Amino acid sequence: MEKYLYIALFAPLVSSLFSSLFTAKPKKQFVGVIASLLIATSFVSSVILGFYILGGGEAIHVELMTWINTGGLYIPFGFVVDEISVTMMFVVTLVSMLVHIYSNGYMDHDPSFNRFFAWLSAFVFSMMVLVMSDNFAGLFIGWEGVGLCSWGLIGFWYYKESATWAANEAFIMNRIADLGMLIGLFLLYWNTGSLQYDVVFSKVALLDHSTLIWIGIFLFIGAMGKSAQFPLHTWLADAMEGPTPVSALIHAATMVTAGVYLVIRSNPLYDLVPEVGIFIASLGTFVAFFAASMALVNRDMKRIIAYSTLSQLGYMFAAAGLGAYWVALFHLMAHAFFKALLFLGAGNVMHAMHDELDPFKMGALKEKMKWTWIMMTVASFALAGVFPLAGFFSKDTILEAAFVDHHYVIYGVLLFTAALTAFYSFRLVALIFHGNDRYSQFGIHPHEAYNYMLWAMAPLFFFAIIAGIMQTPFFEMVEEALNAREYHIHSEAVKWIMLIGTQVLVIASIFYAYRKYNRNDITVPDGTSKTENRLCYKVLFNQYYIPYFYEEYLVKPYRELSGLFWKKFDLRVVDATVDGIAKILYNTGEETRGMQSGNLSVMLRWMVVGLVILLIFAGAVGLAVRYSDKILSFLSALGV
Amino acid sequence: MSEIKMFEDRNVGEGYYKIDIDSYPTTPWEKFKRVVKRSLKGELFVGLWVVLREMIKFNIHTVQYPLEKMPIGPRYRAVHQMKRLWESGTERCIGCGLCEKICISNCIRMETRYDENQRKEVSEYSINLGRCIFCGYCAEVCPELAITHGGEYENCSEQREHFILYDDMLTPIDMVLNKQQKEFEGFGAVTPNEDARLKKTPLAY
Amino acid sequence: MFETVAFYLFAVLVTVSFFIAVTTSQALYALTALASGMILISGFFFILDAEFLGAIQIIVYSGAVLALYAFGMMFFDTTREVKEKKGNRIIIASLSVLSVILVVLIFAAPVVSDNIVANYPVVEGIGNTEQVGIVLFTKYLVPFEVAAVMLLVAMIAGIVLAGKKMDVSLTLKDDSEINNEEKVLS
């Protein structure tokens, strides 16, 4: 089994290294093919491992080699395949394999085809390191690795100003959050003396409660950054500047769920600090609603899906915060399928529409793009949580978990958010695929994507439909690892009312969305209509003015403060000091410029002089240490 | 057969055929393929076999030169000879200087003077055999058949002065008297019954 | 007895060779002296039971390193004397002697003392080559691979440096332009 672990881990690395050989070359089709094949190898290995674990096999734990071994710190390159990581591995490799295949078509005309695959495979490798590592340090390496790859992929079209800006924003936001995570890790190491999961979790119960709270909070800050939780959420929407497969893989299915993974992975820790759990759940609920509301009015197809991702991440955090780790993990998995499907579908649409993102400029695409329409509709149903699709099982369980734990506010907000989710999903579907065609006036002639791109989406489609039935085996698998319990509502009646109520609510909002947007008289909004001038619309459309707020109240004051310091402090105090030092150095240099004649021979001689001086110094220190007791006694005799 | 083809084959007679020469390999891979092909065809081993076969046959055709010598053809162009007249034994050379003029390696030097009979007489005549390329122009141009090439090829020497003076080339008088002076056989040569022929047609001489 | 004789013989020869190599003004003398010194050094390795190292020394230095130097020297007129400015020889000599003495004092002192334990002790009974192989491919595998990669990189660098048409300026400007700029700047 270990060899499958290594294959699953290193096949993406090989793929990345191979592809990066050709980054400076024009497009080579075989690069994409080979990269896809290698990722498929990784996927197959993951599936084999998955069946092994599912069949009740022992968790596999290997140590590749020693990484850091200094003093008390021992960190190996250790990898673990247990119930949690195998789920993540399955999701990561499946989605990334499909995205690789899909990208062969999507990036077809891109001149940097090969570079794309290098980054993409590198991302997969980093993600595998993240989920498979058996210690926090390895997780952190993977964490930073996916950050780096995300940076490279968001800014993939680096000649676009917006793309580089978005890449840098994502990177910097994540670094801010990573600081929190690092502090958390340091605290953990400080208190437990190790970073190995098993060692750490066996010791956390002995720790001080307040320390645990701090550790939990700091680790969660890291998770907030990676999973784009409020208030660090702005980067995710901007990250849509990257190619769509990247959005599907990184910013929907895998990387952004790393925060959830961290919380799930640290479940023994969070179990001990329910206060932090409530905070996480509340924040998750808030974000779920907050993001969904922004998605209601947005006019950028990819951003809408991105906000929906944010919202679903909120759901996951809500579940994880409530201690329903297995539900969070299950929702993570189900969400990966239908969200990746949605994104890839959006990619098809974008491809067809020549990178047009405004759904108001589309309409009636269902004749032209039948399969994309079917897939995106089903994915939207799944997202909305309609029975019997994947989202129903995962999302409803979250609601049930909130209800059973008597967190009725959370339950209520999440329920309402579910309705919003259904609304904005079908607003998008209706605007894109139904109604009259509005694209022809922009001179666009859409066409269906390549067949193999559709085939690449097919497995996701399949899983988005049937993922629900995996709930029971999944629960049985992770039962022990996550200390899971089933959520049973006390009375059957309440349960059915809830179920049917939710479904009715969701279906009602779907119908509402269709009625509102499946009309033939929809025009491209130009900022003049009444709806658009309403306050709530404006607030939502401008994302609650949060980017504006950041710009106005954080960036600008910072800039002004910097300017002030520059003028008042830097120029007068620091510069004067520096100038003074410089003058001294300058004069010294003037005296000793003979050394720096640029003549290599002279330099070599001076090098030897330096060597002699260093050696004399070393010798003196050595002698001093050797005879320190005598020197000390001599000095004390002198009365020093 | 098209005209162009005929034109191209205008110098190709019966029994000739063109060899198919492969185009010269340009890429390394093609070069490699050529090497492999040639190696497998065993061209190298054919060469080995041929020489080994000749060795085993021991079919030697060597002449042990200093000990045995091959006969030399009458038209062999080695060291020059100056001929004499058959009848009188006087020198044939009339000192016209054509050989000196035509010599392309500029190795003939001659000086003449008038003798007491007011006939031209060669006083100094030398051919620098160190420079002579034995082209045979001098013999060809000589109107009197006075200078010809002989069969003497062992002309090595320790000193450059030995190459070569008139006296060494001139047929010794006793050889002429004994009728041992060999004439160049061929077009324009003096025939054994030249005397009679000349008397018949004096103007031709 | 033999060892002593051999040591002193080799020591004298090597010292003289190297001394010639660094002092002669004739490049060919230097090359020859250096080559002979390298080969004689392998004699020490044979005395010290490091046969494999000795053979490698001969093969690498004489077969590769100095042959390469010789190959490089063919670009220059090797029969001409090398003209060099003479520096202050006394300062240089005293500097080198001083640094050498210091190096010995500092680095050799702990080695000669007794408190050093062998990490990979020599095992009796199996050949030097085999031991070297075992240690090299177990304990020093990673450095070995790194060295291999380093050699590969150096090889490629050498090929690129010597093979490409580098007699043109590496920047897009030619020398005169650069000189002009320097004049303007200064």
Next chain:
Amino acid sequence: MSYIVGTLINIVIVMLIFSALAGLGTYFERKVLAFMQRRLGPMVVGPYGLLQIAADGIKLFTKEDIIPQNVVAKIFRIAPVITAATAFMAAAAIPFLPDFEIFGIKVHPIISDINIAILYILGVMGVGLYGLLLGGMASANKWSLISSARAAAVFISYEVVTGLSILAPIMMVGSLSLVDFNNYQAEHGWLVFSQPVAFVLFWIAAFAETGRTPFHLIANDHEIIDGFGTEYSGMRWGLFFIGEYANMFFISFVIPLIFLGGFGDGSFLGALIFLLKVSFFFFFFLWTRAAWPDIRPDQLMWLCWKVLMPLAVINVVITGIVMM
């Protein structure tokens, strides 16, 4: 003490025999080439020209030793000695015959059975390069310089092939001593059957190392006069010659030892057959000279780096896989 005396005697015998053999080699070469070209070769001096060697020797020894004006005199003088000396140094590790007993004295026909014999031979033959290299560079003659450059290029390239091709047999035998090679083959059969590729590669490389005909470009008479030997005369030139022929003999000993079973179990018959094998390989050097053309230096390099070396590497890899 007996060890020292024995070794000294060995050294003297090897020196004498192989100096004589080198001379005889020239005689054989002339004769064989002549027969292959339907000539008789030297016939005048002595019966069947046998004394030709002596005549040549006398000529070489008595000829004026010219040191041209612009050469680097010391190096010019030393260079031929290096070639000859290294050729004989390489002989130190070669077991010429199995151990035998004569007049009650046990004779080891190997000067020193060092356990890295193959590396030693490779190394010392590599050092032999310096004779040509320095001789050519010191000659102040452009043909000599070209010859030196070729020598350096060829040796650097073909040492790689030699080393790599011989690596696979070394892996199989697990020793670097030629005696071990011999014993291994006596037990397990000839290595040429299990390592045909290595055998052919080593053979080809041997041609390059000795600079014989298909690769006779270091001293290519019709291209660059006599290469490094252009400015030499008399016995200094003769030393180059002795070195070359001694090298040919030693290589002819080494190839059968490594690949063709050597002297087998050490019986008299084995020794005889061994000498036959050696003779064959020496004869092959002459044979190819009669039959094959020379190739250009660039072709030689091409062959080495793009054909032989990859083959050698693949051979090593395959051997490794099979042995695992």
Next chain:
Amino acid sequence: MEIGLSHYLILSTILFGIGLYGVMSRKNLLMLFFATEILLNSVNIGFAAISHYLGDLTGQMFAFFVIAIAASEVAVGLGLLVVWFKRHNRIDLDEMMSMRG
């Protein structure tokens, strides 16, 4: 007299001194490379001797890596040398003043 470790170390030191002298005094780039080779080799003797007298193979390992480094140094250094010679037609260290500040 028995040859001990100190003999070898002293020899190694002397050779190192010679090499250092060469590095400092030679103005010809090629000769400079020669001198660095001497430095590396003198260290190798020391390594081999220590390895022998301590019965530890580590010293020999270091010597191998030193040889590897020397080989790569030659490859790169000679390449640079050739390039420099092609561009400037001389390899005198005193001419190499491009690092002048």
